[in-house]
Amino acid sequence: MYNLLIGGAAGQGVDTITHVLERFIKHAGCGVFTTRDLMSRIRGGHNFALLRFGQTAPSGHDDRLDGLIALNEETLALHLPSLDPQGFALTGLDSDSQDPRVIKLDSLGIAKSLGNQRAAGSVALGAALKLLGIPFTREAAGPIFARYLKEDLVPVNVQAAQAGHESVSQLKKPLQGPYDGHLLLSGAQALCFGAMAAGLQFYAAYPMSPSTSILEHLAQHAGEVGYLVEQAEDEIAAINMALGASYAGARAMTGTSGGGFSLMVEGLGLAGMGEIPLVVVNAMRPGPATGLPTRTEQSDLRFVISAAQGEFPRMVIALRNHEDAFHQTARAFEMAEKYQIPVILLTDQYLQEATATIPLPNPYHIRQPQPLPPEGKGEYARYRYTKSGISPRILPGDPRGFSAVDSDEHDEQGRIIEDADTRVKMMDKRMGKLALLKKDLQEPEHLGEKEPDILLIGWGSMDGPLREAVDLLNAGEGPRVGALVFGDVWPLPERRLRKYAQQAKQRINVEQNYTGQLAQLIREQTGIAMDASVLKYDGRQLTGAQIADRVTKEAGK
């Protein structure tokens, strides 16, 4: 596996170069995992991307570099210390570095001679491909550049890349894998496709990083797929619009980050009280308040589980990786309609923005959930008491009856009530749905040893880093390690947890937050306590190697 960093000032084309490199590398058969500007805006708009690839698809990022494309000196200064002794760093001729790993390339001169000095980045790109043993042909390069550049800029960039490719000789052993036919996409895109496949018809949101990419991706394809995207005046409007759309019979979703979710909380309760199916995405970033807007954290778990006054059934699913994001988003729609509840999808900046290679999902295998139709005769009542607690749901416009929503406590017809009897019956009806929902829960995925000495426990986007950490730890001589990665976090699935937690000698939670929120939840729900924690809250995702190091330090303590 190789790890490449592409860095430069804003406007030097870091993003485009990264996109093009990813495509070339995938075309050569490698699996890719890229995180973008992990440390951006240190100063002067330093941007960079970390592109990791290999014969098997990487599940997360790493900070030890095999190659560095430094579009400016600052990149070199900042990242050379992380470069492997066998690695390479591509710079311009103007660099005064004496480091033997530095390869000075006249990218600017070559680009100028080709007639466009802004193609300098493509010269470096071509050279990097060659150093990594990745083939270059004009035929393949044209369409790849054309994805990201204006048509008239394609030829000069292809030429520049070719010139770069010819200017150096191969340094690294070429890697090859089965990934050429895979999809290359971000976590946000995977989520969006999952929603489309599940029949999304309405998305309302107010921009907030890192959820904005959902709003943008969905807007981009709205016309073609046929659903509606509306930018709301605020998050309160966004969730209330989504509720109106869902009430009227359009599968609806809204999305935001923690600050916006805070504003949506009352609406979440309305979904619970009104039994209105709804999918709400919370793409987490470090809080509180505005926090670190472009960074990552897993600190909203306890918040979303208990957000809103009163008690009502809800489901919370944490997205673990790109493939999971597709399937779980689709499943969220299914659960929301089946139980007529709000389903919250927890994702985060790390997963939203990272790109990865995944097998092409098949939308024909995804159900587009339908409202439960009324059966039998008799007057229709929206909140009919049933054995399951789930009442048939007709839509406004249906001549069979009237559809009612009431945020006050109500009777079967949806009219305000005050009496104790009806209150108790309605609470029992709504809360009773939880018992059924628990049968639909998915147990956490188990990784590594079947009978581990150390059991690692994580959730959501810690999936990728944990996979790598488990492999690293089990490759050594130390204690045997297994892990459980939770996707469904509320209601909390307990079966597999109880089994493994009992067997293991040591239980360690690995989370991207300060207080160990999953560990708290597990203890509250099951009485199982962790023996140690690996926590991080600096806004930068743990890597597999970092987890392995810290687990080794905690082991046997």
Add this chain to the structure above:
Amino acid sequence: MTQQHIYQTHETAWCPGCGNFGILEALKMALEGLNLDPHDVVILGGIGQAPKTPQYIECNSFCGLHGRAVPPAVAVKMVNLNLKVIINSGDGDSYGEGGNHFLHNIRRNVDIAHFVHDNQLYALTKGQASPTTMEGMVTPVQVEGSMSIPFNPLLVALGTGAGFVARGFSGRPEHLAGLMKRAISYRGYALVDIFQNCVTFNKLNTYAWYNSRVYELDDSHDTSDLAAAMALASQFGEQIPIGVLYEKPQPDYNSRHAQLSSGQVLAGRDNDPEVVARLMRQLV
């Protein structure tokens, strides 16, 4: 009336003499006058005394959150343009807690009728000042009298670009029903601010107070004249005009929308998996 009502009404929790009764009566007259099938009508409200209106009339209803009647209302219309979408809500709900939605949905111009029962205070919470409370009015909270400049919903609506702006009075249900019919038939966002006497809490703006001041606009007012409408909207003294102040046809949200202008209904619609598959293949 001898005709059998298609719109059944239910027992209410309003005080005897409440202006809401006149508004409910006018609403029924309007709906029946327009011959609308109650199954195709959705009435939404927020929370308050006025926003209980959807509870009292038999059709589809959505009593959501305080201040939040407008967002679900416009969404219902966006996803199913075959439904008639009406809001009955309070002045506090519409202009106070929901002020941001009021502003931006005038701009959005979705085809809904927004009937604001304007009793110039918060009745459900027992009489505190609302945005339209008159300066100096004493309430249990504004003990020295309300200090803020009263909000003028009609001027704000006109200034923000609303295409239909009217004012009615609960004490003139037949006149009000006429306004409601026009508002419901108007294609786009239509505001009717309705003076509503609150017998329990508003001892200043009583039935008699309104009744002695309101006068019905006649044909001499040109409803396409924005400046004239603004002048009328500013009249709030011994003489207060009721009627349609302004009516201008302008394309509504659905008809301007690239996807909805063809009449597409999203409620009950499924996506074509082939289209989704094609989009994903583009990322291979």
